[in-house]
Amino acid sequence: MPAMVKAETKPRAGIVVLVLVAVAAATFGIVQLVDTWTAPASVGHEGTLDGLHTRIDKAxxxxxxxxxxxxxPGMPMNQMQGMPDEGDGRVEVKVTVVNATSQTHQFLAAEEFALRAEKGDKRWTPSADTFGDLPRLAPRNAVSGLLFFDMPPDEVKDTTVWLEWKRDGGSAALSVSLSGTGGGMMDHSEGEMGSGGK
Structure with a gap:
């Protein structure tokens, strides 16, 4: 009888050891996966690149x-100085850029931002902006400004739209929500987020 008990105990001990090894291997694999996973460059309406953080406030x-x-009076709007070409609308995007670091960073809004649309893979650079001549952003400082983009309204209708931000070899896609074809601003600072980034 004692011999029978001994014969049953050994296989169970072996199974327990095998299960423990399998659990340890699986746990190590999960830890390695989490450790090597990298978050995407864009998250909603905000993104960080090269020490600067950008947030879309309104569009x-x-x-x-x-x-x-x-x-x-009487002059066609497309002939007025500063107006979009005939058939084009104008999108206004308000962004806030924050330098939370202890170093001064170069910042060139007109060169770093572009508006993108998934439909037709379209890309528009700013037709104008209110950042002016601001080549650098001092430490612990922030600046808000407007970016203007001209395009036919149909080209950004019923499609994903995002603000492409490129600097120092990195890039981020900040989602933009547009509604209608004129007037009104979509608030991005709170509430539901709109179209996803690309």
Whole structure:
């Protein structure tokens, strides 16, 4: 009888050891996977590149008729200085850029940002901006400004739209929500986020 007990105990001990080894191997594999996984460059309406953090505050279509008020009466809007070409609308994107580091960083808004649309793989550079001549952003400082993009409204209708941000070899895609074809601004600072990044 004692011999029978001994014969049953050995296989169970072997199974326990085998299970423990398998669990340890699986755990190590999971730890390695988490350790080597890298987050994507873009998350919603915010992104960080080369020490600078950018947030999209608002985006929407500019009311061109409102822009034309006070200009030469009777003149076609597309002939007025600063107006988009005929058939184009104008998208306005308000961004805030923060330098939370202890170093001064170069920042060139007109060169770093572009508006992208998944439909047709379109890309537009800013037609204008309000950042002006701001080649550098000092430590612990932030700046907010507007980026303007001109394009036919149909080219960004019913498609994913994002703000492409490139600097120092890195890139991020900040999602942009647009509605309608003129007037009004979509608030990105709170509530539901819109179209995803690319």
């Amino acid at each position: 929407g279509w500019v009311d061109l008729e409102d822009m034309a008020k006070g200009m030469a």
